[in-house]
Amino acid sequence: ASTLALGDKKVEDEEEVKAVKSGAAGGATAAAGDGGNGNKEVVSYWGVEPPKVTKEDGSEWSWNCFRPWETYKADLTIDLEKKHVPVTFLDKFALWTVKTLRWPTDLFFQRRYGCRAMMLETVAAVPGMVGGMLLHCKSLRRFEHSGGWIKALLEEAENERMHLMTFMEVSKPRWYERALVFAVQGVFFNAYFLTYILSPKLAHRIVGYLEEEAIHSYTEFLKELDKGTIENVPAPAIAIDYWRMPPDSTLRDVVMVVRADEAHHRDVNHFASDIHYQGHELRKAPAPLGYH
Amino acid sequence: ASTLALGDKKVEDEEEVKAVKSGAAGGATAAAGDGGNGNKEVVSYWGVEPPKVTKEDGSEWSWNCFRPWETYKADLTIDLEKKHVPVTFLDKFALWTVKTLRWPTDLFFQRRYGCRAMMLETVAAVPGMVGGMLLHCKSLRRFEHSGGWIKALLEEAENERMHLMTFMEVSKPRWYERALVFAVQGVFFNAYFLTYILSPKLAHRIVGYLEEEAIHSYTEFLKELDKGTIENVPAPAIAIDYWRMPPDSTLRDVVMVVRADEAHHRDVNHFASDIHYQGHELRKAPAPLGYH
Ligand SMILES: [Fe+2]
Ligand SMILES: [Fe+2]
Ligand SMILES: [Fe+2]
Ligand SMILES: [Fe+2]
Numbered sequence: 001a002s003t004l005a006l007g008d009k010k011v012e013d014e015e016e017v018k019a020v021k022s023g024a025a026g027g028a029t030a031a032a033g034d035g036g037n038g039n040k041e042v043v044s045y046w047g048v049e050p051p052k053v054t055k056e057d058g059s060e061w062s063w064n065c066f067r068p069w070e071t072y073k074a075d076l077t078i079d080l081e082k083k084h085v086p087v088t089f090l091d092k093f094a095l096w097t098v099k100t101l102r103w104p105t106d107l108f109f110q111r112r113y114g115c116r117a118m119m120l121e122t123v124a125a126v127p128g129m130v131g132g133m134l135l136h137c138k139s140l141r142r143f144e145h146s147g148g149w150i151k152a153l154l155e156e157a158e159n160e161r162m163h164l165m166t167f168m169e170v171s172k173p174r175w176y177e178r179a180l181v182f183a184v185q186g187v188f189f190n191a192y193f194l195t196y197i198l199s200p201k202l203a204h205r206i207v208g209y210l211e212e213e214a215i216h217s218y219t220e221f222l223k224e225l226d227k228g229t230i231e232n233v234p235a236p237a238i239a240i241d242y243w244r245m246p247p248d249s250t251l252r253d254v255v256m257v258v259r260a261d262e263a264h265h266r267d268v269n270h271f272a273s274d275i276h277y278q279g280h281e282l283r284k285a286p287a288p289l290g291y292h
Numbered sequence: 293a294s295t296l297a298l299g300d301k302k303v304e305d306e307e308e309v310k311a312v313k314s315g316a317a318g319g320a321t322a323a324a325g326d327g328g329n330g331n332k333e334v335v336s337y338w339g340v341e342p343p344k345v346t347k348e349d350g351s352e353w354s355w356n357c358f359r360p361w362e363t364y365k366a367d368l369t370i371d372l373e374k375k376h377v378p379v380t381f382l383d384k385f386a387l388w389t390v391k392t393l394r395w396p397t398d399l400f401f402q403r404r405y406g407c408r409a410m411m412l413e414t415v416a417a418v419p420g421m422v423g424g425m426l427l428h429c430k431s432l433r434r435f436e437h438s439g440g441w442i443k444a445l446l447e448e449a450e451n452e453r454m455h456l457m458t459f460m461e462v463s464k465p466r467w468y469e470r471a472l473v474f475a476v477q478g479v480f481f482n483a484y485f486l487t488y489i490l491s492p493k494l495a496h497r498i499v500g501y502l503e504e505e506a507i508h509s510y511t512e513f514l515k516e517l518d519k520g521t522i523e524n525v526p527a528p529a530i531a532i533d534y535w536r537m538p539p540d541s542t543l544r545d546v547v548m549v550v551r552a553d554e555a556h557h558r559d560v561n562h563f564a565s566d567i568h569y570q571g572h573e574l575r576k577a578p579a580p581l582g583y584h
Contacts, residue, residue: 048563048580064440064578069361122432129428136421137481139453140414141474143460148356150453154446161431161442168435178435185433271340286356288340 066162066242072292073244074257075264080215082263084208084270088277094205102213113221114171114230117258121164122181123188124214127207127269128157130192131200135282148287149272155289156265162242163258169236170251201276204269211266218259225252264291358454358534364584365536366549367556372507374555376500376562380569386497394505405513406463406522409550413456414473415480416506419499419561420449422484423492427574440579441564447581448557454534455550461528462543493568496561503558510551517544556583 053061053068061068086092109116132153139146173181196203224230235249243257268288275285345353345360353360378384401408424445431438465473488495516522527541535549560580567577 048559048583064575065437065442067440067581118435122435125428125432129425133421133425136417136449136453137477140417140456141470141477143410143414143456143465143470143473145357145457146453148359150357151450157428158443161428161438164432164435165437173435178433181435182433185429189429267340283356289359291340 063238063241065165066158070158071242071244072290074260075292076256076260078260078263078267080219080259080263082266083212084205084266090199090202091205094202095209097206098209098213101210111220111224111229113217113224114167115177116217117221117255118164118167118171118173119177119181120214120217121160121167123184124210125157125160125164126185126189127192127196127203128153128155128160130189130196131203132157134193134196139283145283146287147283147285148289149282152268152287152289152291156268159261159265159292162238163261166236166239166242166254166258169238170233170254200282201273204273204276208266208270208273211262211269214262215259215266218255218262221255222252222259225255261292267291355530355533357457358450362450363534363536364582366552367584368548368552370552370555370559372511372551372555374558375504376497376558382491382494383497386494387501389498390501390505393502403512403516403521405509405516406459407469408509409513409547410456410459410463410465411469411473412506412509413452413459415476416502417449417452417456418477418481419484419488419495420445420447420452422481422488423495424449426485426488431575437575438579439575439577440581441574444560444579444581444583448560451553451557451584454530455553458528458531458534458546458550461530462525492574493565496565496568500558500562500565503554503561506554507551507558510547510554513547514544514551517547553584559583 055061055068084091086095105116105120109119132150135146135150135153138144139150192203195206221230225232230251232250232252235245235251235254239245239254239257240247240249243254245253245257268291271288272282275282347353347360376383378387397408397412401411424442427438427442427445430436431442484495487498513522517524522543524542524544527537527543527546531537531546531549532539532541535546537545537549560583563580564574567574
């Protein structure tokens with residue numbers, strides 16, 4: 001039951017997908033032999049059929065945005081208290097930036113942690129993508145190996161996007177929240193892009209501190225759930241499949257695994273910053289791939 | 293022997309990696325207990341150890357830029373002749389653009405196909421990254437699932453980067469070639485970025501046609517190898533591991549699998565363009581993930 005409770009949007013999407021699919025399949029016979037110059041039929045002309053994917057128990061895999069082999073069990077044993085002690089001026093500047101950004105955020109969301117999580121995850125998924133993209137272009141330009149860091153940062157971006165896909169099942173954005181996300185993404189993407197070009201060590205340090213704040217927010221979220229001020233609804237189906245959770249999991253369990261994810265991002269980003277502080281490029285140290 | 297023949301650069305890189313690693317390991321005892329405020333020691337403080345990865349035969353995995361589970365056997369049975377017949381004005385414009393770009397390329401490289409492959413792969417890895425990044429940001433902004441297309445396009449970018457990592461073992465870039473790549477990437481990245489924002493269907497169509505040209509170039513490359521005008525050297529170690537090739541494979545085998553990859557990219561991009569032509573967004577049709 002819990003897999004259906006919050007799945008309205010998903011079901012609707014899947015029906016549209018099926019419509020596209022059967023359009024293609026219907027065209028398969030019609031298009032055979034023509035040069036691929038029909039618009040409706042060409043999908044099948046190119047012969048690109050998505051592979052049939054099944055769950056471990058043999059039932060059909062119902063997600064297109066992630067696959068069974070990308071799912072994992074979160075490591076809940078990770079130290080949540082560990083914090084990076086700022087040493088250099090850049091460290092202190094990074095921490096100051098993050099603390100300053102928390103101010104308007106706390107004011108805007110107050111104790112609406114579900115909404116806060118959803119909104120902030122739209123921002124959290126940006127740094128990994130920007131960093132991965134810049135390292136990719138650098139690797140191409142310089143004819144250099146990446147040491148796995150491109151993939152590690154893109155994995156982080158994808159993980160954050162999955163956080164968003166999860167929280168948006170619990171809390172629906174209103175029109176002015178959508179507008180806000182639009183504006184914030186525009187500013188933050190460019191700001192982070194510039195920061196990463198000027199000083200990757202600062203950029204990764206900022207993300208490290210942002211993740212420390214995220215851990216704090218999710219801990220507050222848990223407190224509200226335990227107090228009962230936020231209802232502990234069943235976990236969305238997408239979360240159960242992504243983190244391989246028991247089917248009767250709740251929002252509380254989801255927040256626990258997301259918080260563990262943030263702790264891992266904290267480590268990866270402080271680690272990346274440290275490599276730069278030691279005067280190395282990231283590619284000189286193997287990236288922590290699959291560090292969940 | 294063939295695994296060592298072209299591996300000079302790699303060995304040198306790995307030694308530096310070991311230096312970073314042992315620096316960290318040496319610091320592990322020294323840093324225990326301090327707040328992570330030493331610069332040399334913090335790598336171990338964050339406790340981010342790259343997982344030990346082994347090959348199927350139990351020997352140590354020697355690449356950080358890709359992992360055993362990302363390797364595959366190329367599907368050489370794919371139809372190399374299949375071409376998209378331009379129908380609309382946009383199609384024709386896309387084809388014209390690609391044909392026009394081939395002119396200066398042919399003039400510059402003449403019959404130096406090794407060099408040509410290396411240089412063009414630095415460009416080929418850009419569209420997938422740009423498309424994936426834009427779809428990622430859109431998915432976040434609109435609170436929408438991606439249908440797997442973010443991952444599919446990023447996979448393409450990574451696959452092209454592996455082509456580059458392979459060909460740069462065979463043909464070393466000279467300083468003016470590096471300068472050229474630098475300039476071309478700057479122009480192409482921005483041009484493709486703008487095109488993708490204005491018309492994703494045009495952008496994917498252009499890439500589809502570019503891949504058709506790539507298939508043609510690699511076919512010419514094979515002809516030169518068969519004529520003996522280009523020496524059929526042993527395959528680089530990285531290629532043998534990435535495409536799971538027999539250890540005695542040659543450059544000819546490498547060009548065969550790379551050409552098969554390009555044919556798959558052709559299909560994926562024409563398919564993506566077709567979905568847009570049918571008036572759908574990409575996320576409405578499941579992405580061909582793992583289509584090699
Ligand atoms: Fe997150
Ligand atoms: Fe995070
Ligand atoms: Fe390629
Ligand atoms: Fe390609």
